Amino acid sequence: MLGKFPATHAALLGFIFAVSAFITWSAVSASSSLNNLVVVAPVAAVIALLLVVLVAKAIREANASSETSQQSGLWGDLLLLSGFALFCFALTKLGFDVATFLFVWGGIALSGEKSLWKPPLFSALFTIFLVKGFGSLFPYPMLTMVL
Amino acid sequence: MIDQLAFSQALDLLFTDFAPWMWVIPGLLIGLIFGSIPGLQISMAMAVFLPITFGMDFLQAMLFLTAIFTGGAYGGGVTAILMNIPGSSSSIATAFDGYPMARQGKHNEALGLGLAASVVGAFIGYVLLLLLIDPLAAFVLKIGPIEMVVVVLWGLTLIATLNDSSLPKGLIAGFLGLILSQIGMSTTGIMRTTVGNPHLLDGIPVVPAMIGIFAASELLRLRSGSYLVQDKTQRDISIKKILKGGAETFRHPGVLIRGSLIGALIGAIPGVGSSVANLVSYGEARRTSKTPEAFGKGAPDGVIAAESANSSSEGGSMTALLALGIPGGAATAVLLAAFSFHNIIGGPSFIRNQTEIVYSIILGNIGQVVLLAVIGLLMLRVLGMVVRVPLSYLVPSVLAMCAWGGYGITGTIAGPLTVAAFAGLGWLMRCNDYPVAAAVIGLLLGRMMEGELVRTLQISGGEPFRYLLERPIALILFIIMLLVLGGAPLLKALGKRKKNAT
Structure with a gap:
């Protein structure tokens, strides 16, 4: 039965449950005064109710449907998403310029560009534009390795 | 309502010398650019360019800074339409129908609709400010936390209508946003979870979250396509089609005027502003539409409602600044800083003693709105070229910009x-x-809601309903909200029953 329950849906509902439970527990532990729980308590109660409705509905739909949900492109999306998370983390480690250059190059290649020279050239020009243009408007210091 | 002598003096100040207008076009351009890049805020642009206003006279400085404000309000809508990336929280609702229009190859028309609605909305907002600055100031002074609760509640009701497939999904998305807004220190100083991360002390940063949930997730979905607009013949940037879209705006006068009025009224409430105005206006347009099912799929009414409201809220937000000397948001706070650089204090005495300056600021802004139509039209040719960039290049580049914007x-x-x-x-x-929009709305309004609810509870001594009965503005707003929420579906149901009976 649960084999037909889409993995991404189960992951989302699990995430909503875990986050709501953790925030509610944390808020109640911090203080059980009305002022502290005025939003948390009713919202958590509604989420719990909605989760029951959605899980029941999803299981019913999974039983009714004989086809498995389309998962094509899922791994490609996950790869790009992981690359993006890594890029965000690397910005202050590798430097904004190097991280951006590598991510844009890799992203273009992953999106199906066949040319060998266009992606690195575009990526280099785009990185220079970002560092010298966009970055110069930031009121904060920005780590760069090359530029 | 208008002091005629001061009005003629204001016209004299504005039109006998070119100097006040010299910085308006650069200001509009700066605003359009900052507004259209996710992560660059209008208030940031105004703060960055504030020091160069030292050498200007007061009127010139005000027109320059408000030009950035005006340009930015529209700039945020451009990327919302073309790439589903709202440049700021005030353009969230623009993306709901603007982006589906762009995906259908109607990007020119959507940009035209947005530009015309912005121009008309900002125009109406400033005309209302000119005519009603005194009564609006009195209204603003009577706004307390319970009135804010009602307005924020009104904004939150939009969550229920944003259900792509089912109502429980729309609701849980909105409530997830609401509970995520409760991370970090509460408004009463109680430390809730930060997951051990000091960056979360003030809660989740809303704009980066909005960029991620809207833009980055959409870009991942686009990855497998070739272009934003699949049909090659529709990828052109046509001024003719943009103008056609602009003209289409005037075929929806009800949505346009209602959106502008909602924007001006909500914009006048300090701390609420354009981010709520565009949501409330969109929600009202959808509720009162004869074809609510078309919303979210590329309905022109949705773009008009959102853009007219976020632009007219600019005029509203100037009410508190000019009449009371209090800033309603980050952008008006920068304007207040410009006031102090020139030794001017906003408030009742400013309006009473320097009426001609107040009028010239308002009239100058009305003039800016006309210039926005021209500058916006010219800039759209450049900004609209994004539809010609292959997605294999666009997706990683914009993803990188999203991360930079977060920083x-x-x-x-x-x-x-x-x-x-x-x-x-x-x-x-x-x-x-x-x-995803419902989650953003929850996240955006959750903290505001909590703060106002706590203040209401404290002021009312724990009896908010009794307190509501003592507050005529809150009560009227609450009744209007209930009538609007319950009335429209009730009328529709009655109409259907009558039709079936006949």
Whole structure:
């Protein structure tokens, strides 16, 4: 039965449950005064109710449907998403310029560009534009390795 | 209502010398650019360019800074339409129908609709300010936390209508946003979870979260396509079609005027402003429409309602600044700083003693709105070229800009990481037909809601309903909200029953 329950849906509902439970527990532990729980308590109660409705509905739909949900492109999306998370983390480690250059190059290649020279050239020009243009408007210091 | 002598003096100040207008076009351009890049805020643009106003006279400085404000309000809508990336929280609702229009190859028409609605909305907002500055100021003074609660509640009701596939999915997305807004220190100083991360002390940074959940997750979905607009023949940027879209705006006068009035009224409330105005206006347009099912799929009414409201709220937000000397938001706070640089204090005495300056600021802004139509039209040719860029290049480039934008907001790694985390959440939600916009609305309004509710509880001594009965503005707003929420579906149901009976 649960084999037909889409993995991404189960992951989302699990995430909503875990986050709501953790925030509610944390808020109640911090203080059980009305002022502290005025939003948390009713919202958590509604989420719990909605989760029951959605899980029941999803299981019913999974039983009714004989086809498995389309998962094509899922791994490609996950790869790009992981690359993006890594890029965000690397910005202050590798430097904004190097991280951006590598991510844009890799992203273009992953999106199906066949040319060998266009992606690195575009990526280099785009990185220079970002560092010298966009970055110069930031009121904060920005780590760069090359530029 | 208008002091005629001061009005003629204001016209004299504005039109006998070119100097006040010299910085308006650069200001509009700066605003359009900052507004259209996610992560660059209008208030940031105004703060960055504030020092160059030292050498200007007061009127020139005000027109320059408000030109940035005006340009930015529209700039945010451009990327919302073309790439589903709202440049700021005031353009969230623009993306709901603007982006589907762009995907259908109607990007020119959508940009035209947005531009015309912005111009008319800002025009109406400033005309109302000119005519009603005194009564509006009195209205603003009577606004307390309970009135804010009602307005924020009104904004939150939009969550219920944003259901792509089912009502429980729309609701849970909105409530997820609400509970996520409760991370960090509460408004009463109680420390709730920060997951051990000091960057979360003030809660989740909303703009990076919005960039991640809207933009990054959408870009991941686009990855497999070739261009934003699939049909090659529709990828052109046509001034003719933009103008056609602009003319189309005037075929929806009800939506346009209602959106502008909602924007001006909500914009006048300090701390609420354009981010709520565009949501309330969109929700009202959808509720009162004869074809609510068309919303979210590229309905022109949705773009008009959102853009007219966020632009007219600019005029509203100037009410508190000019009449009371209090800033309603970050952008008007920068304007207040410009006031102090020139030794001017906003408030009743400013209006009483320097009426001609107040009028010239308002009239100058009305003039700016006309210039926005021209500058916006010219800039759209450049900004609209994004539809000609292959997605294999566009997706990684804009993703990189999203992460940079996150850093631009927070100045720490917390910004890009928030973008990445919410990109993942948005991707999961989109995979399963959950409306990501509802989560953003919850996140945006949750903290505001909590603060106002706590203040209401404290002021009312724990009896908010009794207190509501003592507050005529809140009560009227509450009744209007209930009538609007319950009345429209009731009338429709009655109409259907009558039709069936005949």
